[in-house]
Amino acid sequence: MSGDSALERLKREGRIVVVGASLAGLRAAETMREKGFAGSLTMIGDEPYEPYDRPPLSKQVLLGKATADRTALPRRRDIDAKWRLGVPATGLDMTARRVKLADGDEVEYDRLLIATGVRARPWPNEEEAALEGVFTLRTRDDGAALERRLAAGPRRVLVIGAGFTGSEIASACRERDLPVTVAERGAGPLVGALGGVIGEVAAGMHRDNGVDLRTGVMVTGLEGDSSGQVRAAHLSDGSLVEADVVIVSLGAQRNTDWLAGSGLGAGPRGIACDAGCRAFNIWGIVTDDVFVAGDVARSPHALFGYQFLSLEHWGNAVAQAETAAHNMLSEGVDRRPHVWIPAFWSSQFGVNIKSVGVPSMGNEILITQGSRDERRFVGVYGYQGRVIGAVTFDQCRWLDFYEQQIEHTAPFPLPFTTVDRRSEGNKPLDADFPDPSVPTHGPTITLSGYSPADRQMTFTPAHN
Amino acid sequence: MRLVVDLNRCQGYAQCAFLAPDVFAMHGDESLLYNPQPDEEHRENVVRAVHACPVRAILLDAMNGSLSSAEARGER
Ligand SMILES: Cc1cc2nc3c(=O)[nH]c(=O)nc-3n(C[C@H](O)[C@H](O)[C@H](O)COP(=O)(O)OP(=O)(O)OC[C@H]3O[C@@H](n4cnc5c(N)ncnc54)[C@H](O)[C@@H]3O)c2cc1C
Ligand code: SF4
Numbered sequence: 001m002s003g004d005s006a007l008e009r010l011k012r013e014g015r016i017v018v019v020g021a022s023l024a025g026l027r028a029a030e031t032m033r034e035k036g037f038a039g040s041l042t043m044i045g046d047e048p049y050e051p052y053d054r055p056p057l058s059k060q061v062l063l064g065k066a067t068a069d070r071t072a073l074p075r076r077r078d079i080d081a082k083w084r085l086g087v088p089a090t091g092l093d094m095t096a097r098r099v100k101l102a103d104g105d106e107v108e109y110d111r112l113l114i115a116t117g118v119r120a121r122p123w124p125n126e127e128e129a130a131l132e133g134v135f136t137l138r139t140r141d142d143g144a145a146l147e148r149r150l151a152a153g154p155r156r157v158l159v160i161g162a163g164f165t166g167s168e169i170a171s172a173c174r175e176r177d178l179p180v181t182v183a184e185r186g187a188g189p190l191v192g193a194l195g196g197v198i199g200e201v202a203a204g205m206h207r208d209n210g211v212d213l214r215t216g217v218m219v220t221g222l223e224g225d226s227s228g229q230v231r232a233a234h235l236s237d238g239s240l241v242e243a244d245v246v247i248v249s250l251g252a253q254r255n256t257d258w259l260a261g262s263g264l265g266a267g268p269r270g271i272a273c274d275a276g277c278r279a280f281n282i283w284g285i286v287t288d289d290v291f292v293a294g295d296v297a298r299s300p301h302a303l304f305g306y307q308f309l310s311l312e313h314w315g316n317a318v319a320q321a322e323t324a325a326h327n328m329l330s331e332g333v334d335r336r337p338h339v340w341i342p343a344f345w346s347s348q349f350g351v352n353i354k355s356v357g358v359p360s361m362g363n364e365i366l367i368t369q370g371s372r373d374e375r376r377f378v379g380v381y382g383y384q385g386r387v388i389g390a391v392t393f394d395q396c397r398w399l400d401f402y403e404q405q406i407e408h409t410a411p412f413p414l415p416f417t418t419v420d421r422r423s424e425g426n427k428p429l430d431a432d433f434p435d436p437s438v439p440t441h442g443p444t445i446t447l448s449g450y451s452p453a454d455r456q457m458t459f460t461p462a463h464n
Numbered sequence: 465m466r467l468v469v470d471l472n473r474c475q476g477y478a479q480c481a482f483l484a485p486d487v488f489a490m491h492g493d494e495s496l497l498y499n500p501q502p503d504e505e506h507r508e509n510v511v512r513a514v515h516a517c518p519v520r521a522i523l524l525d526a527m528n529g530s531l532s533s534a535e536a537r538g539e540r
Contacts, residue, residue: 053468053500060497070501074466074525315472345471350492352476376493394494397475 007331010110014039016328017099017107018081019089020115020255021045023053023314024294024321028113029079031325041081042107044099046088049140055314057143058165059347062150062172068143089116092262094281094290110289111328114259114271114279115321117295118252118312123160128222133230134246137165149245150176157181158233158243160219162189164346166249167202171348174209181212181241183219183233186434194355194391196432197365198379201372201393205349214239222246252312254296264290270298270310275337277324291328293320299338303407304358304388313344341403342389345396351375354396357389357406364428366413369420370395378402381431382412466501466525467510473521483516484509 016032018025021043029041045051052071060066084101091100092112099107120136123129133154135146150157150173157173159166162184173180186192188199189206206213218236225231232242256266264287265272265280271292272280277299279290294317300306323338330336346353362381370377370393378398381389387410390402405414413428467487469480476494480487487502487510502510514522 055471056500060499063497065497066499066501070499072466072501074468074523075527076523077526315470318470343472345474347471347491347495347497350495352492352494354472394492396494 005331007329010039011035011037011329012039014110015042015108016040016111016113017042017044017109018113018115019044019099020113020117020294020296021047021083021085022051022115022117022294022317023073024115024117024317025113026051026073026075026079026321027318028115028293028321028325028328029081030076031322032329033077033079035326035329037329039110041079042084042109043079043081044084044087044089044101044107046086046102047139047141048086050083050085052140054138057140058137058168058172061143061147062169063175064147064151068140068147071140088258090258092259092264092290094263094287097289112290113321113324113328114290114292114296115294115317116255116258117317118254120248121250121253123222123248123250125221128224128230129248130228131222131224131230131246132228133244134222134248136248137169138252146245146247150178154178154243154245156241156243157245157247158183158219158241159247159249160233161249161251162186162202162206162213162215163192163249163251164190164348166247167206167348168346169247169249170206170211171209174211174349179212181214181243182206183214183217183235183241185218186215187432188215189213191432191434192360194359194379195362195365195381196434197372197429198391199432201375205351205375209349214241252295254310256296269308270296272308273297273299275300275302275339276327276335277320277338278327291324293317293324302337302339303341303409304361307361309342309358311342313342315343316340341406343399343403352394352396353391354399355389355391356399356403357381357387359389359391359431360433362388362431363433364412365431366428367422367425368414369398369425371422371424380405380412380414382428385412386410387412387414465504465507465510467498467514468500468523469496469498470521470523471496473519474517475519475521477518479516479518480513480522483513488513 051073056071061068088102090102120138157180159182167189170182189202191199219233221234223232254270259266273292277291278286295312298308298310319340320338327335343356359381362383364382366380376394379391387405488498491497
């Protein structure tokens with residue numbers, strides 16, 4: 001047939017495989033069908049469940065207002081896929097274009113989308129992690145098990161790590177009237193994502209709501225009783241916290257282990273890809289048939305100096321999946337870049353926290369509206385004289401405005417006066433981010449490129 | 465019936481909580497909590513909420529039911 005291009009053939013009878021059957025995987029699959037992909041579509045997921053939504057797990061579910069088995073994601077349309085659920089992908093052969101599965105099967109593809117996300121970082125001591133009553137929270141099963149334990153009325157809950165998830169868990173515990181201790185290595189909750197100025201506000205929220213917040217300490221060990229039930233935790237300041245539920249909330253690890261040796265540019269920081277979601281191989285050469293999206297991806301962003309951003313944000317997973325799907329079914333100039341402005345929300349202690357841009361890239365913060373004491377304000381982050389991010393506490397309607405400022409690289413501090421500017425908003429403060437070499441946690445942003453100004457690396461080519 | 469709210473988009477206007485109070489509720493001044501899988505009897509109210517949301521943040525299932533077990537086993 002004349003004019004039957006490879007692309008048309010792909011759309012008509014090609015084989016597309018998606019590894020990671022969650023938010024990004026599902027939205028990509030829907031988009032591919034919307035764009036007229038009529039070939040075979042295989043969805044591979046290691047969890048036995050169809051795609052479900054995670055944010056409610058640390059909110060509605062822990063509050064007992066929704067159950068973990070009822071957060072399945074709505075479908076925008078039928079995707080007519082072969083579902084391989086409950087079986088992990090274990091390997092990738094890029095030459096033969098084949099995905100290997102744990103049950104020995106192999107699935108061939110013409111185009112592959114990797115959307116394997118992240119998993120909760122486990123408690124480093126395996127024996128202690130295995131104690132009864134020690135939890136992490138990432139999956140539907142985690143959410144169900146933890147909710148059951150909280151409903152049973154533990155004597156005290158210990159949350160290790162006060163990133164977004166840890167803080168939301170502490171908030172849910174207090175709402176259920178459970179005694180809770182939070183241990184955080186940093187100077188305050190959320191400092192990795194939003195800096196110390198905001199961390200101080202967050203610390204006030206914990207304490208006013210009756211959380212026993214311990215900052216600047218590390219949990220050094222967990223202790224069980226004779227039946228293997230966790231009983232207490234030892235802290236680096238020498239204190240002991242007696243708790244029968246311990247939730248390890250130390251951030252996430254990228255699910256890239258299964259790609260070891262595949263030749264793909266995948267590692268602990270995720271899978272590097274170009275702005276069009278095409279994965280890099282280990283030589284930094286872009287592949288044309290392997291795409292990535294969601295939490296596992298790491299992609300350069302024009303607005304942020306082409307630094308590589310890894311985002312653990314719901315909205316990014318959706319937007320990147322749609323772009324990846326579009327590009328998987330397009331050629332050349334029809335492909336589009338993923339230039340999403342990072343954005344996320346959190347809800348804790350009855351306060352709606354939202355952010356846009358990359359606050360952690362900023363070094364100064366200006367409270368442009370409202371006040372920190374009222375926990376109702378807008379904080380704007382500045383980086384080298386421009387607006388780079390913003391955070392709102394119960395002021396979400398202003399976020400669009402600040403997003404525009406970020407997009408237009410508006411000067412920082414913002415020259416205009418706003419409707420609710422208080423005296424504390426007259427002068428930028430040091431945003432007070434911890435030393436970037438200290439790892440932090442929370443659904444946030446990791447910058448993993450080098451700024452040209454940094455001059456951190458010297459590359460000496462081999463002469464042969 | 466399944467639904468999800470894009471809370472990046474949601475501006476806490478509470479239209480949904482007004483129209484379908486059994487499914488959507490405000491938590492504090494601005495945070496929205498919702499039941500992601502409400503019973504069918506609430507459909508009419510939920511549909512009204514979907515249309516009333518000024519920022520179109522609520523996504524409601526276009527499909528009924530879940531995967532058939534045959535589908536889940538990969539036999540389709
Ligand atoms: C408790 C909690 C609360 C959150 N709250 C918020 C929030 O308030 N706001 C916000 O913006 N974001 C929030 N997030 C983050 C948001 O849920 C993620 O950004 C989103 O789920 C990313 O989607 P994804 O599809 O990229 O990855 P995931 O949802 O992680 O899905 C990846 C899937 O791939 C599977 N998989 C992994 N390896 C393999 C393999 N080898 N083979 C087959 N399958 C594999 C995984 O099991 C998983 O099912 C929250 C996350 C959690 C856990
Ligand atoms: S109507 Fe829309 S914007 Fe208002 S609270 Fe509900 S979802 Fe949010």
